[in-house]
Amino acid sequence: MAGGGGGGGGYFGVLVSDPWLQNQFTQVELRGLKAHFMSMRREGDNGRLSLRDLSSKMSRLKVVGENLSEEERASFLRDSYQNLDEDLDFELFLRVYLKLLAHASSRVGSTAKNSSAFLKAATTTLLHTISESEKASYVEHINNYLGEDKFLKQYLPMDASTNDLFEIAKDGVLLCKLINVAVPGTIDERAINTKRVLNPWERNENHTLCLNSAKAIGCTVVNIGTQDFIEGRRHLVLGLISQIIKIQLLADLNLKKTPQLVELVDDSKDVEELMSLPPEKILLRWMNFQLKKAGYKRIVTNFSTDVKDGEAYAHLLNVLAPEHSNPSTLSVKDPLERAKLILEHADRMGCKRYLTARDIVEGSPNLNLAFVAHIFQHRNGLSTQAKQISFLETLPDDTQISREERAFRFWINSLGNSTYINNVFEDVRNGWVLLETLDKVSPGIVHWKIATKPPIKMPFRKVENCNQVVKIGKQLKFSLVNIAGNDIVQGNKKLILAYLWQLMRFNILQLLKNLRFHSHGKEIIDADILEWANSKVRSLGGQSHMDSFKDKSLSDGIFFLELLSSVQPRVVNWSLVTKGQTDEEKKMNASYIISIARKLGCSIFLLPEDITEVNQKMILTLTASIMYWFLKQPVEERPSGASDSENGSQSETISNSTMDDTASESSIDENGTR
Numbered sequence: 001m002a003g004g005g006g007g008g009g010g011y012f013g014v015l016v017s018d019p020w021l022q023n024q025f026t027q028v029e030l031r032g033l034k035a036h037f038m039s040m041r042r043e044g045d046n047g048r049l050s051l052r053d054l055s056s057k058m059s060r061l062k063v064v065g066e067n068l069s070e071e072e073r074a075s076f077l078r079d080s081y082q083n084l085d086e087d088l089d090f091e092l093f094l095r096v097y098l099k100l101l102a103h104a105s106s107r108v109g110s111t112a113k114n115s116s117a118f119l120k121a122a123t124t125t126l127l128h129t130i131s132e133s134e135k136a137s138y139v140e141h142i143n144n145y146l147g148e149d150k151f152l153k154q155y156l157p158m159d160a161s162t163n164d165l166f167e168i169a170k171d172g173v174l175l176c177k178l179i180n181v182a183v184p185g186t187i188d189e190r191a192i193n194t195k196r197v198l199n200p201w202e203r204n205e206n207h208t209l210c211l212n213s214a215k216a217i218g219c220t221v222v223n224i225g226t227q228d229f230i231e232g233r234r235h236l237v238l239g240l241i242s243q244i245i246k247i248q249l250l251a252d253l254n255l256k257k258t259p260q261l262v263e264l265v266d267d268s269k270d271v272e273e274l275m276s277l278p279p280e281k282i283l284l285r286w287m288n289f290q291l292k293k294a295g296y297k298r299i300v301t302n303f304s305t306d307v308k309d310g311e312a313y314a315h316l317l318n319v320l321a322p323e324h325s326n327p328s329t330l331s332v333k334d335p336l337e338r339a340k341l342i343l344e345h346a347d348r349m350g351c352k353r354y355l356t357a358r359d360i361v362e363g364s365p366n367l368n369l370a371f372v373a374h375i376f377q378h379r380n381g382l383s384t385q386a387k388q389i390s391f392l393e394t395l396p397d398d399t400q401i402s403r404e405e406r407a408f409r410f411w412i413n414s415l416g417n418s419t420y421i422n423n424v425f426e427d428v429r430n431g432w433v434l435l436e437t438l439d440k441v442s443p444g445i446v447h448w449k450i451a452t453k454p455p456i457k458m459p460f461r462k463v464e465n466c467n468q469v470v471k472i473g474k475q476l477k478f479s480l481v482n483i484a485g486n487d488i489v490q491g492n493k494k495l496i497l498a499y500l501w502q503l504m505r506f507n508i509l510q511l512l513k514n515l516r517f518h519s520h521g522k523e524i525i526d527a528d529i530l531e532w533a534n535s536k537v538r539s540l541g542g543q544s545h546m547d548s549f550k551d552k553s554l555s556d557g558i559f560f561l562e563l564l565s566s567v568q569p570r571v572v573n574w575s576l577v578t579k580g581q582t583d584e585e586k587k588m589n590a591s592y593i594i595s596i597a598r599k600l601g602c603s604i605f606l607l608p609e610d611i612t613e614v615n616q617k618m619i620l621t622l623t624a625s626i627m628y629w630f631l632k633q634p635v636e637e638r639p640s641g642a643s644d645s646e647n648g649s650q651s652e653t654i655s656n657s658t659m660d661d662t663a664s665e666s667s668i669d670e671n672g673t674r
Helices: 027-043 051-060 070-080 090-111 132-146 164-171 173-182 200-216 226-230 234-249 259-264 268-276 279-293 311-320 335-349 357-362 365-378 386-393 399-414 432-441 459-475 485-489 493-515 526-539 552-556 558-567 583-600 608-612 616-632 648-652
Strands: 115-119 127-131
Touching: 027 051, 027 090, 051 070, 051 090, 070 090, 127 132, 127 234, 132 164, 132 173, 132 234, 132 357, 132 365, 164 173, 164 200, 164 226, 164 234, 173 200, 173 234, 200 226, 200 234, 200 399, 200 583, 226 234, 234 365, 259 268, 259 279, 279 311, 279 365, 311 335, 311 365, 335 357, 335 365, 357 365, 399 493, 432 459, 432 493, 459 485, 459 493, 485 493, 493 616, 526 558, 526 616, 552 558, 552 583, 552 608, 558 583, 558 616, 583 608, 583 616, 608 616
Parallel strands: none
Antiparallel strands: 115 127
């Protein structure tokens, strides 16, 4: 739940003893690979894993799984090893993985166009490529959106032909600012360390703030750590920038921001389906809607092969901006010439270029997606009548439910599951994502042999998956009265949220339990977290106190600022703190709390409103995340007088109950309503 991007508690202790192997991976990568290895072994016969098994089981690993078929992996293993029935330990698994990765990467590298290849580290065998076109596009985007930033003015505009982007990104400020362009207000800029020359500690804080904030807006950062920024690992930096820009460009592709999108559907049932689609799918649907108007016969299903010939673009721009059309765009035979005419048309419309004519012809998916998204932002061609908007008025607008859905979605995606989810209520209905999440939270608890992986055609298989989800929940002592697997399959929002809250809470408590060696195996409960937080604030002379996780006095933020200051005195700049008396002052404090907690290393998914409105679930996760971060620190690095012994006597008398909802009811508030 909590932890900086590159650091974090080692779930597996010393992961590898071989210094050469240690040099090939970051700790984050090693932890991810160890989790994959353990999962593969659990799925094998009697918990064993052989070389022969890897050809099929490595399909889920990036690069190796995506660029080599099962037959190719099997052939490579046969050529490389004599005894394929040999049992694998983790270190042998890593050596095999490195060989397969080098084999896959060399094949990808030999066909990559317009890319520069470079070594991940001086001693490594891994090959990574970056697209110079993508880099140039992102540099232009950053120059456009951040060129007037007071701090970054001294570094911008950047030259796309140099490595300026990676050098400037090394101090973390640029990426933090870019996150705020994508989702305004995500990072309180008072928390960013902005000096011309940052010391290593300040730079690391910026990177940690960036990574935890990127997770909080929906980026996948499972294999990225703070060290990757310091070392300038370009493929990882570019990958993160790509995700952030994509989130910005697709931000308007939902019915809240652009209610005119309702024009794409015929009735309220279709509206609900539209609301559950990921932004890229909505963008494709919008594009096909406009192309149908233009009389274009083909359906565009992707932003690569389907747009390479430029015909779809020519029709799209003609229907959106006929006043700028050029008759020769469709009559010209050469796709490259057509692509040039398309970009001239877009220029006349006032659309920024995200790609070159060659990027269109080569079918660059990221750049084509960015191009279409920018066209949508600039001119979407929708003109909804008032009666169609009335569809939206009949849909429930529960702000609390949508905030919780967002928090759980980003939390699940941060765990590094194989499936990225865009809508909790839709994407968990087949049970697979929940089983993957359960396996991450409690490794080994899922019986994979009776689970069915998507795509699932038979409805009863989805019910079987969800029945196992409910069965495991009961095994973990979740409160699941009158919940059956079919409730999840049916998409019952209230029950799904109640289950996910208990799963997130269980994860936090398990992480804390694993760090509390002096608790003698006793369960950690909410009351422990409450007492710990109050004792920390008391220990450094703080004046505030928290009666419970729904204590209304928490809305001014002062308690959490004192708590953060008690675990790391230098992290709070008290001259920036308000008295928290007005709504505006409370929101400013809440925003500052979230950013400095992330800057420390807390992976949290709440919004400022969750603090100002005292959402007890999110207040618990915030407090527990700060506690988890503090307990992970070596004792000698903790503030003077700060130890974990303050509530030792209380821990001795705590019951073994896993569920204690006196401090935080899982889904009911004080009025008995959700």
